Amino acid sequence: MQGATQALLGLQPGQKSRPCDSCRRRKSRCFIPPNDDSCVLCRFRKQECTFLEGPKPRRKRDAQSAVDGASAPKVAKVDMSPPSTFTNMSPPESSVASGSSLNSHVQIRETLPIEDYSTIRGHSLLKKTLGLQNPRWSTYVGSSSTLDYGFLDLIPFDRRDEAELANGVSLRKVAPDAMFIMEYDRSIDGYEEMLKTVDDIERIVAPHGQALIDLYFRIVHPSFPVLHKKVFLEKYSRTHREFAPPLLAAVYSLALNWWSYDPELAPLQKPDVEKLDKLAHKTFADVIMRPKLSTVQAGLLLLQRRHDSAGDWPLCSHVVALAEELGLGLDCEKWRIPKWERGLRRRLAWAVWLQDKWHALTQSRPSHIDKRNWLVKHVTSDDFPETAADESNEDGSAEVENGRRLFQEMISLSEIVHEVLSTLFTVAAERELRDIEGILEKAKPIQIKLKDWYQGVPESLRMNTQLKTRKLSSNGSLHLAYFATEITLHRRIIHALTPSTPKEIIEVCRSAARVRLLAAMDFVKNLKPEHIQAFWYSASATNFALIGTFAALLFATATENEERKLFKTCLDEYRWSLRVSSRGFEQMSQALRKLDLAISRIPIFEIEKRATKARDDEEEEDDENDDEEEDQSGQQGEDNRYSEAHGPYEEDELYNLHAMRYWNETGMNMANDMVFMMGQGDIDANGKCPPHMSSGELRALSASGSAHSSPEQQIHHQPERQLPDSQLQRQQQQSQHDWMYLSTYNASVQGPQDWPPRWQDGDHKATRET
Numbered sequence: 001m002q003g004a005t006q007a008l009l010g011l012q013p014g015q016k017s018r019p020c021d022s023c024r025r026r027k028s029r030c031f032i033p034p035n036d037d038s039c040v041l042c043r044f045r046k047q048e049c050t051f052l053e054g055p056k057p058r059r060k061r062d063a064q065s066a067v068d069g070a071s072a073p074k075v076a077k078v079d080m081s082p083p084s085t086f087t088n089m090s091p092p093e094s095s096v097a098s099g100s101s102l103n104s105h106v107q108i109r110e111t112l113p114i115e116d117y118s119t120i121r122g123h124s125l126l127k128k129t130l131g132l133q134n135p136r137w138s139t140y141v142g143s144s145s146t147l148d149y150g151f152l153d154l155i156p157f158d159r160r161d162e163a164e165l166a167n168g169v170s171l172r173k174v175a176p177d178a179m180f181i182m183e184y185d186r187s188i189d190g191y192e193e194m195l196k197t198v199d200d201i202e203r204i205v206a207p208h209g210q211a212l213i214d215l216y217f218r219i220v221h222p223s224f225p226v227l228h229k230k231v232f233l234e235k236y237s238r239t240h241r242e243f244a245p246p247l248l249a250a251v252y253s254l255a256l257n258w259w260s261y262d263p264e265l266a267p268l269q270k271p272d273v274e275k276l277d278k279l280a281h282k283t284f285a286d287v288i289m290r291p292k293l294s295t296v297q298a299g300l301l302l303l304q305r306r307h308d309s310a311g312d313w314p315l316c317s318h319v320v321a322l323a324e325e326l327g328l329g330l331d332c333e334k335w336r337i338p339k340w341e342r343g344l345r346r347r348l349a350w351a352v353w354l355q356d357k358w359h360a361l362t363q364s365r366p367s368h369i370d371k372r373n374w375l376v377k378h379v380t381s382d383d384f385p386e387t388a389a390d391e392s393n394e395d396g397s398a399e400v401e402n403g404r405r406l407f408q409e410m411i412s413l414s415e416i417v418h419e420v421l422s423t424l425f426t427v428a429a430e431r432e433l434r435d436i437e438g439i440l441e442k443a444k445p446i447q448i449k450l451k452d453w454y455q456g457v458p459e460s461l462r463m464n465t466q467l468k469t470r471k472l473s474s475n476g477s478l479h480l481a482y483f484a485t486e487i488t489l490h491r492r493i494i495h496a497l498t499p500s501t502p503k504e505i506i507e508v509c510r511s512a513a514r515v516r517l518l519a520a521m522d523f524v525k526n527l528k529p530e531h532i533q534a535f536w537y538s539a540s541a542t543n544f545a546l547i548g549t550f551a552a553l554l555f556a557t558a559t560e561n562e563e564r565k566l567f568k569t570c571l572d573e574y575r576w577s578l579r580v581s582s583r584g585f586e587q588m589s590q591a592l593r594k595l596d597l598a599i600s601r602i603p604i605f606e607i608e609k610r611a612t613k614a615r616d617d618e619e620e621e622d623d624e625n626d627d628e629e630e631d632q633s634g635q636q637g638e639d640n641r642y643s644e645a646h647g648p649y650e651e652d653e654l655y656n657l658h659a660m661r662y663w664n665e666t667g668m669n670m671a672n673d674m675v676f677m678m679g680q681g682d683i684d685a686n687g688k689c690p691p692h693m694s695s696g697e698l699r700a701l702s703a704s705g706s707a708h709s710s711p712e713q714q715i716h717h718q719p720e721r722q723l724p725d726s727q728l729q730r731q732q733q734q735s736q737h738d739w740m741y742l743s744t745y746n747a748s749v750q751g752p753q754d755w756p757p758r759w760q761d762g763d764h765k766a767t768r769e770t
Contacts, residue, residue: 021053028112044192106203111239118160125231130174130337131293131326131345132231134242135191138172138180139291140327147171152179161336174335178327183290197245197283204279205252205271209240211262212255218392219258222403223474223535226300226351227251228344229386244287244294249280250301257586258533261396277305288318291325293341293348300351303359307541307590316359320368323352329374343383347407349376354414355538358481360421361488362542367421379408395470398534402460406478409457410537413478416449417485424492436496436505443489450486463523467530476531477540483520484543487550490516494553510563513554517567520547521574527581536587544591545598548574552599571605 019030020039030039032049042049117126117134130138141147152171155163161173162182170182205212213236217229235242253276260266280302287295299319306312323329328349332342353369360367384404391400423429423442433439459465461475490513497506524547551574555567575595582589599605 018051020049020051022047022049024053040192044195106206108199108202108206109239109241111241113239113242125228125234125338125340128338129341130172130180130335131341133182133292136182136184137290137292138182139325140330141171141179141181147179147181149177149179174332174337178330178332178335180327194245195241197279198241198243198248201245201249201252201276201279202240204275208265208268208271209252210236211265212252214392215258215262215265216251216255218394218397219261219472220254220304220398220535222386222391222398222400223406223477224300224304224351224537225347225384225386225404225407226297228340229390231340231344244292244298245283246280246287246298246302247294249276249283250298250305252276253280253305254301258396261394280305284315284318288322291322293326293344296322296326296328296348296352300348300355303355304535304538307538307586309590312538313359313363313365316355317368319352320356323349324373328352329369329376331375331377333377340385343379343385346376346379346383349374350379350407350411354411357414357417357421358537358539361417361425361484362539362546364425366426367418371418379411396472396533398472398474399468403474405458406461406474409453409461410478410481413453413481413485416446416453417488419446419449420485420489424489434496436493436498436501436509439493439496440509443493446489450482450489454482463526463531467528471530472534473528473530474534474536476527476534477536479523480540480543481537483516483523484539484546486516487520487546491550491553494557497557510554510558513550514566517547517550517554517570520550521570521577524574524577524581532581532585541587541590542594544578544588545594548578548591548595549598552595552605556602556604571599 019028020042022042022045023030023039026041028041030041032039036043038049114120114134117124117129117132120127126132141149141152143149152173153176155171157163157171157173163171163173165171165181168184172180172182174180202209213232217227217232221227221229240248252271253273256270256273256276259270280298284295284298284302287298296319299315299322303312303316303319306315326345328345332345335342353374356367356369359365381404386400388399388401391397423446424433424439433442457478461478463475463479465475467473490509493509494513497509524544548571551567551571555564555571558564558567575592578588578592578595582592
């Protein structure tokens with residue numbers, strides 16, 4: 001057909017074709033694919049491609065300039081022809097001619113995208129970009145590939161550090177030990193199909209695209225900074241067609257969660273988010289073979305949109321593979337790329353890292369990222385281009401500085417998650433590490449790191465910090481992740497307990513687990529609207545469900561009726577908390593569905609539910625008698641009593657400070673470790689431990705059920721001296737969490753023969769009298 005067109009125009013073979021009438025008027029390059037009679041742009045616009053008009057007479061330069069100045073603004077020219085290597089390839093089939101676009105009646109911009117960012121006139125952040133080039137994509141050259149660095153250095157590179165290997169394929173050198181293969185997009189997929197799809201996405205939200213982008217950067221971006229705001233806005237100011245379709249769709253889809261937070265959008269009909277999600281996932285599958293930073297960004301945002309749903313692990317695996325193709329795990333500090341891109345690469349690398357680790361935990365899959373191959377440096381404040389000055393003052397916005405710190409703390413916590421998974425949850429570890437002594441020995445250093453991490457959380461990220469007026473806070477997502485890590489570690493410990501495990505170790509481990517469960521439940525109950533309405537990381541839905549799973553596990557493995565009743569009450573109360581908070585809070589709604597899916601068909605939970613009322617009626621009279629006896633028993637009754645409504649502490653000598661004094665006589669190091677981990681002071685030179693709290697006070701404190709919600713209750717009682725406000729605050733923060741950590745680990749690995757001491761009746765009585 002192309003030969004017929006040339007004959008019709010009176011052209012000789014090989015002679016350059018004249019542009020069609022439409023391209024001539026637009027002053028665009030006219031490209032007619034092989035075996036076709038219409039140019040690409042005419043086919044895209046569904047119009048007839050004609051050659052009726054002749055060339056207009058040339059005018060003088062000054063006259064032409066005047067005409068151009070009065071006409072419509074010029075659009076960037078785009079080279080529609082593929083590199084010469086691929087001129088014989090058949091063009092991909094397009095759905096443009098076969099079907100109509102979505103919402104085709106909606107007017108959108110038809111400006112064509114920039115073909116080569118290096119040719120942009122004026123200032124642009126994209127001129128020397130490596131990972132966001134258009135229309136090229138890049139892949140990292142590894143040292144064991146056929147492209148050996150030993151002879152690649154002999155290739156002559158131009159002033160842009162590029163060397164052509166073949167038509168359409170070049171090599172870019174960014175460092176002596178880092179090179180990338182650069183290839184053209186249009187060599188593989190249809191350019192017109194991409195334009196059609198991105199137009200469909202824009203039509204779904206038009207004319208509200210800019211408003212949704214503003215919402216995204218106000219609420220999502222501060223806590224999940226995987227985009228570069230100025231680069232994104234620069235590209236969008238020219239045309240939406242400069243974006244990969246899945247990235248634009250993912251940004252719009254996430255922003256739609258806060259549609260009502262824009263006063264101009266709130267009264268309007270919300271766009272169809274399901275169409276956006278379908279287009280986003282379909283087009284992501286189309287672009288994964290052409291790695292760009294924008295492809296990784298799209299995958300990360302799609303994972304945030306899905307709330308840890310089924311099928312997320314393959315999507316996460318694609319994102320990790322794309323990151324490896326782009327060399328994101330490498331140290332790019334000395335690469336010859338723009339400074340902003342180095343910061344973006346580091347933020348993306350750690351976003352991929354924490355996404356992989358949290359999905360490995362929540363989906364129970366082996367992590368794809370080996371820390372030995374992830375050498376990227378930690379992000380610093382220099383890697384975040386936005387500052388507090390860029391923060392939006394509109395209601396419902398997130399704090400930029402707080403979001404940056406939260407992202408950094410989430411990275412640090414994900415490194416501990418990596419250690420939990422690689423130490424206790426690999427296939428080999430679950431097969432070989434089964435005895436409780438070995439598991440506690442492995443868990444101790446991880447528990448200490450978790451304790452140190454919690455104590456090091458900045459004040460602005462704590463749950464009891466004073467929230468700014470009309471600002472959203474994502475602190476809840478961070479603390480929920482912390483509780484999920486604690487619970488995951490203690491689930492492994494609980495699973496290792498067997499009937500042959502010494503009773504004292506069982507009591508200590510289950511008591512520690514109970515403390516964490518009650519603290520996590522209390523955290524969920526105390527969430528504020530500013531937390532609930534903020535951005536939550538994708539693993540949050542499963543992390544909420546894991547708290548209920550932990551309660552169900554402790555209930556199912558309890559051997560005492562009293563303990564079973566306690567954990568059944570905890571489970572029922574937690575499910576109720578999820579149910580009443582799930583309306584308008586998708587993460588909790590998903591968590592409730594996940595939890596019910598896990599336990600609803602297990603007979604023991606149904607049997608227990610039916611038997612609860614009858615058992616309560618039978619025990620009511622006994623409970624009243626017990627209350628009367630405890631009222632008459634004075635301090636001893638106070639020590640023995642626990643509050644079922646607030647938390648669990650049954651009689652357990654391992655938590656009794658007077659018992660610790662007795663232990664000092666048999667093991668100075670053991671008691672010192674115990675006292676330190678519970679935050680009750682230091683051992684003096686005589687091996688004594690003067691407690692700041694009595695046994696009853698400590699037990700009452702434990703019964704509060706939370707180390708996070710009421711720190712004022714956890715200050716050591718010292719009426720004889722007043723502390724300065726700053727010191728009091730530090731002591732309050734220290735006490736807030738230290739007491740939760742018990743020294744079960746060192747003692748347990750010494751074996752049941754040495755620890756804990758075997759109580760004799762006389763010793764017990766003497767200690768209680770003390």
